[in-house]
Amino acid sequence: xxxxxxxxxxxxxxxxxxxxxxxxxxxxxxxxxxxxxxxxxxxxxxxxxxxxxxxxxxxxxxxxxxxxxxxxxxxxxxxxxxxxxxxxxxxxxxxxxxxxxxxxxxxxxxxxxxxxxxxxxxxxxxxxxxxxxxxxxxxxxxxxxxxxxxxxxxxxxxxxxxxxxxxxxxxxxxxxxxxxxxxxxxxxxxxxxxxxxxxxxxxxxxxxxxxxxxxxxxxxxxxxxxxxxxxxxxxxxxxxxxxxxxxxxxxxxxxxxxxxxxxxxxxxxxxxxxxxxxxxxxxxxxxxxxxxxxxxxxxxxxxxxxxxxxxxxxxxxxxxxxxxxxxxxxxxxxxxxxxxxxxxxxxxxxxxxxxxxxxxxxxxxxxxxxxxxxxxxxxxxxxxxxxxxxxxxxxxxxxxxxxxxxxxxxxxxxxxxxxxxxxxxxxxxxxxxxxxxxxxxxxxxxxxxxxxxxxxxxxxxxxxxxxxxxxxxxxxxxxxxxxxxxxxxxxxxxxxxxxxxxxxxxx
Amino acid sequence: xxxxxxxxxxxxxxxxxxxxxxxxxxxxxxxxxxxxxxxxxxxxxxxxxxxxxxxxxxxxxxxxxxxxxxxxxxxxxxxxxxxxxxxxxxxxxxxxxxxxxxxxxxxxxxxxxxxxxxxxxxxxxxxxxxxxxxxxxxxxxxxxxxxxxxxxxxxxxxxxxxxxxxxxxxxxxxxxxxxxxxxxxxxxxxxxxxxxxxxxxxxxxxxxxxxxxxxxxxxxxxxxxxxxxxxxxxxxxxxxxxxxxxxxxxxxxxxxxxxxxxxxxxxxxxxxxxxxxxxxxxxxxxxxxxxxxxxxxxxxxxxxxxxxxxxxxxxxxxxxxxxxxxxxxxxxxxxxxxxxxxxxxxxxxxxxxxxxxxxxxxxxxxxxxxxxxxxxxxxxxxxxxxxxxxxxxxxxxxxxxxxxxxxxxxxxxxxxxxxxxxxxxxxxxxxxxxxxxxxxxxxxxxxxxxxxxxxxxxxxxxxxxxxxxxxxxxxxxxxxxxxxxxxxxxxx
Numbered sequence: 001x002x003x004x005x006x007x008x009x010x011x012x013x014x015x016x017x018x019x020x021x022x023x024x025x026x027x028x029x030x031x032x033x034x035x036x037x038x039x040x041x042x043x044x045x046x047x048x049x050x051x052x053x054x055x056x057x058x059x060x061x062x063x064x065x066x067x068x069x070x071x072x073x074x075x076x077x078x079x080x081x082x083x084x085x086x087x088x089x090x091x092x093x094x095x096x097x098x099x100x101x102x103x104x105x106x107x108x109x110x111x112x113x114x115x116x117x118x119x120x121x122x123x124x125x126x127x128x129x130x131x132x133x134x135x136x137x138x139x140x141x142x143x144x145x146x147x148x149x150x151x152x153x154x155x156x157x158x159x160x161x162x163x164x165x166x167x168x169x170x171x172x173x174x175x176x177x178x179x180x181x182x183x184x185x186x187x188x189x190x191x192x193x194x195x196x197x198x199x200x201x202x203x204x205x206x207x208x209x210x211x212x213x214x215x216x217x218x219x220x221x222x223x224x225x226x227x228x229x230x231x232x233x234x235x236x237x238x239x240x241x242x243x244x245x246x247x248x249x250x251x252x253x254x255x256x257x258x259x260x261x262x263x264x265x266x267x268x269x270x271x272x273x274x275x276x277x278x279x280x281x282x283x284x285x286x287x288x289x290x291x292x293x294x295x296x297x298x299x300x301x302x303x304x305x306x307x308x309x310x311x312x313x314x315x316x317x318x319x320x321x322x323x324x325x326x327x328x329x330x331x332x333x334x335x336x337x338x339x340x341x342x343x344x345x346x347x348x349x350x351x352x353x354x355x356x357x358x359x360x361x362x363x364x365x366x367x368x369x370x371x372x373x374x375x376x377x378x379x380x381x382x383x384x385x386x387x388x389x390x391x392x393x394x395x396x397x398x399x400x401x402x403x404x405x406x407x408x409x410x411x412x413x414x415x416x417x418x419x420x421x422x423x424x425x426x427x428x429x430x431x432x433x434x435x436x437x438x439x440x441x442x443x444x445x446x447x448x449x450x451x452x453x454x455x456x457x458x459x460x461x462x463x464x465x466x467x468x469x470x471x472x473x474x475x476x477x478x479x480x481x482x483x484x485x486x487x488x489x490x491x492x493x494x495x496x497x498x499x500x501x502x503x504x505x506x507x
Numbered sequence: 508x509x510x511x512x513x514x515x516x517x518x519x520x521x522x523x524x525x526x527x528x529x530x531x532x533x534x535x536x537x538x539x540x541x542x543x544x545x546x547x548x549x550x551x552x553x554x555x556x557x558x559x560x561x562x563x564x565x566x567x568x569x570x571x572x573x574x575x576x577x578x579x580x581x582x583x584x585x586x587x588x589x590x591x592x593x594x595x596x597x598x599x600x601x602x603x604x605x606x607x608x609x610x611x612x613x614x615x616x617x618x619x620x621x622x623x624x625x626x627x628x629x630x631x632x633x634x635x636x637x638x639x640x641x642x643x644x645x646x647x648x649x650x651x652x653x654x655x656x657x658x659x660x661x662x663x664x665x666x667x668x669x670x671x672x673x674x675x676x677x678x679x680x681x682x683x684x685x686x687x688x689x690x691x692x693x694x695x696x697x698x699x700x701x702x703x704x705x706x707x708x709x710x711x712x713x714x715x716x717x718x719x720x721x722x723x724x725x726x727x728x729x730x731x732x733x734x735x736x737x738x739x740x741x742x743x744x745x746x747x748x749x750x751x752x753x754x755x756x757x758x759x760x761x762x763x764x765x766x767x768x769x770x771x772x773x774x775x776x777x778x779x780x781x782x783x784x785x786x787x788x789x790x791x792x793x794x795x796x797x798x799x800x801x802x803x804x805x806x807x808x809x810x811x812x813x814x815x816x817x818x819x820x821x822x823x824x825x826x827x828x829x830x831x832x833x834x835x836x837x838x839x840x841x842x843x844x845x846x847x848x849x850x851x852x853x854x855x856x857x858x859x860x861x862x863x864x865x866x867x868x869x870x871x872x873x874x875x876x877x878x879x880x881x882x883x884x885x886x887x888x889x890x891x892x893x894x895x896x897x898x899x900x901x902x903x904x905x906x907x908x909x910x911x912x913x914x915x916x917x918x919x920x921x922x923x924x925x926x927x928x929x930x931x932x933x934x935x936x937x938x939x940x941x942x943x944x945x946x947x948x949x950x951x952x953x954x955x956x957x958x959x960x961x962x963x964x965x966x967x968x969x970x971x972x973x974x975x976x977x978x979x980x981x982x983x984x985x986x987x988x989x990x991x992x993x994x995x996x997x998x999x
Binding site: 006193438440441473477480481484485488489490491493494 | 517520521524527528531532535539682683684685689690691693694696697
């Protein structure tokens with residue numbers, strides 16, 4: 001079920017109410033049942049896949065723990081690595097089968113055809129299970145954390161199953177770590193009205209981001225991206241900027257609803273976004289965007305790659321390598337990130353773009369510092385910071401063309417339209433009102449984006465929810481009721497609109 | 508155990524907040540639906556404001572109810588309180604839920620159910636799109652609403668019917684947002700007008716009519732389409748299992764709640780197929796021991812005139828509704844079940860509404876004009892001080908008409924709304940329609956599109972004591988016909 005559905009609006013209060021009513025000892029069982037029910041609303045059969053992933057990673061944890069305690073002398077590490085490898089192969093294998101098999105087959109066919117072998121390989125006719133990328137990574141993180149000794153092995157399979165399937169963050173993150181969430185499943189949460197209000201307020205904000213901003217922006221984005229050849233440069237640029245808003249609000253909105261829902265029940269999920277469009281470098285951007293994924297990749301892909309010194313093992317050039325392979329590992333990590341988002345070359349290119357820009361950023365840092373000093377630029381001045389933010393935002397928007405387009409060809413065609421003509425008058429001659437939104441809808445969108453920007457601006461330095469909760473009851477209630485009305489009235493849903501699912505459900 | 512006040516106070520505060528939130532959502536829904544929800548679908552809302560047990564008779568069904576039964580007239584003449592609880596194009600399944608709701612609200616002595624819905628094709632006229640209007644009318648605090656919505660959304664046959672829309676409704680499946688005013692009309696902030704503010708108050712607008720919607724148009728029976736059936740087709744005519752099932756549920760409900768159930772067929776131009784179905788319904792009702800009054804069979808005794816008493820082929824106009832209502836009132840009085848409440852002090856509200864209702868009898872004048880010069884002459888002859896103009900597509904000739912009729916664009920003329928082909932764009936000064944500025948207000952309509960669309964949207968702007976001057980630059984005939992079929996004109 002979607003977060004923005006009547007089913008969830010009934011499901012969540014019912015689950016929460018019962019959670020606080022039933023004895024503490026069986027609460028996790030109730031949450032486990034509710035989480036599986038939540039997942040099975042999408043497709044009951046795929047719950048078996050999730051259960052399988054849960055079982056494999058749980059068993060791997062037990063086996064790794066056994067290897068550490070009882071493996072034959074000198075073989076402990078070998079056994080541990082074996083169990084980690086089995087867990088990774090099985091989980092990633094299933095992920096590969098459902099998500100990447102057809103992509104791999106199609107590319108293999110192309111390669112063979114290029115080599116003169118016209119072969120028709122069979123494909124897989126399977127639906128991508130919702131959230132598989134998320135829960136697979138979450139479950140794998142447990143295996144790896146146990147291997148590293150960073151977390152105690154969980155002996156209760158049902159409690160572990162809840163860690164993997166916890167419904168607020170199951171289908172689109174944040175990708176939780178066992179060291180954060182697993183321990184919380186043992187906590188005895190009592191109902192705290194202040195905490196619940198704070199969580200509900202965060203959920204409301206998430207709904208605002210999703211149904212008021214993201215779904216509204218999506219109308220223009222779809223229109224322009226689907227018909228880019230008919231639009232000029234300014235329209236294409238506008239659509240990319242709106243896509244940046246859409247994907248942020250869609251994903252951050254979902255994360256806020258997830259974090260808020262968990263908070264109502266007493267759980268603390270990790271922050272997944274930290275005002276990403278205020279980033280001043282690409283590296284800074286990735287410390288603010290989809291934080292759970294970037295830290296996962298950083299901890300389990302990038303760092304092992306760097307410390308493994310894999311480049312020293314390369315034939316021919318290996319013995320020339322003297323430094324840790326930071327840049328190449330960064331590129332590889334972002335290629336994986338691109339692939340994680342989708343089985344398509346445009347996602348790979350998107351990942352590559354981010355990897356390359358990060359490498360360029362790192363390589364050019366000393367040079368940039370020298371020139372900033374030479375030109376007497378005040379690095380902390382608002383103007384310079386704004387310039388950096390705009391530059392990063394621009395680069396991120398360029399990458400979004402690959403992210404949003406269906407194919408690389410479509411992305412290149414889009415760039416052609418974007419740079420093919422300069423037509424700023426479309427902003428004033430009424431063309432905007434033929435892109436799917438009326439004048440009033442545009443006004444609502446722009447005002448909402450302005451509110452989003454202001455909130456994000458303050459959020460970095462102020463606890464806004466805490467600020468609201470400290471106000472007198474009249475003001476607090478006006479804010480709460482006003483926020484609900486804004487979401488219900490200005491939300492982009494219902495018979496007149498196509499209710500769009502969350503973008504990241506496709507991953 | 509020590510009594511702790513703090514948690515109780517906290518719980519009360521939460522409850523107060525919940526009440527305020529519900530009220531905000533409800534009134535916002537009322538506000539936003541003001542310019543969009545079919546006002547005819549809100550006519551029955553006043554029933555929720557009647558004290559339980561004060562309404563003797565409730566009438567449920569589709570538009571045949573609100574166009575045929577005048578509860579206020581019945582009270583005037585017989586002292587029997589009644590209320591229409593009906594919505595446009597109501598599905599027969601919806602009529603069952605409406606019946607459950609009115610019985611829950613009022614426990615009336617008699618419930619009258621109009622049967623045209625039972626004769627319709629279950630896959631077409633019964634498509635769920637036809638009872639979203641009813642579901643929106645049902646109170647969000649009523650358990651009947653949720654059972655009705657749940658029955659609709661889970662009934663497989665209804666789900667099939669959703670996809671077999673007869674072309675007038677949405678092709679997409681219905682969504683939970685279709686059943687609440689706020690979620691159905693939440694995007695209507697684009698067309699906010701004085702009407703929205705007026706509707707914020709709720710059903711006050713419709714309270715006097717007791718759910719009746721007068722229509723003064725006159726239908727020409729010569730324009731009736733010819734419907735013919737082969738003998739074989741007529742042989743195969745039978746009540747559907749679906750209709751019979753609903754009828755049985757209605758009878759069981761009435762028995763369970765000790766309510767006297769009366770089936771009614773409002774008079775209209777029936778074809779051979781419908782006549783056979785009504786005959787079958789009469790037989791069935793007789794077997795169940797339920798009275799069925801088929802006014803189609805009493806046209807002569809009622810004095811109904813085909814050429815004067817109908818607004819279209821399916822509905823009575825005000826003149827016809829009076830005749831049927833008098834007959835219904837007489838029937839109810841003859842049952843001996845009701846005390847005459849006309850002198851009962853507890854029903855003062857009904858008595859004062861009765862006084863207002865009398866004024867409705869004055870019909871707004873309607874003038875058709877074929878040319879700009881003609882329209883100017885008519886306007887000038889009406890000798891009014893104030894003109895409120897609802898124009899169709901921007902019409903420069905309209906300005907000439909007004910000028911020729913002696914109206915200065917700066918004084919006495921208010922251009923209230925312009926129909927651009929798809930929606931009404933309100934202009935400043937529209938709120939002046941809502942006030943009595945001394946004397947009768949004149950509305951001049953100029954439609955560039957089909958008249959029905961114009962009237963459907965503008966009937967809410969037509970105030971009491973209105974003379975309507977119709978002039979269309981594109982299709983005067985069509986506009987005039989549209990105004991005739993949909994205009995409601997009331998006097999104050």
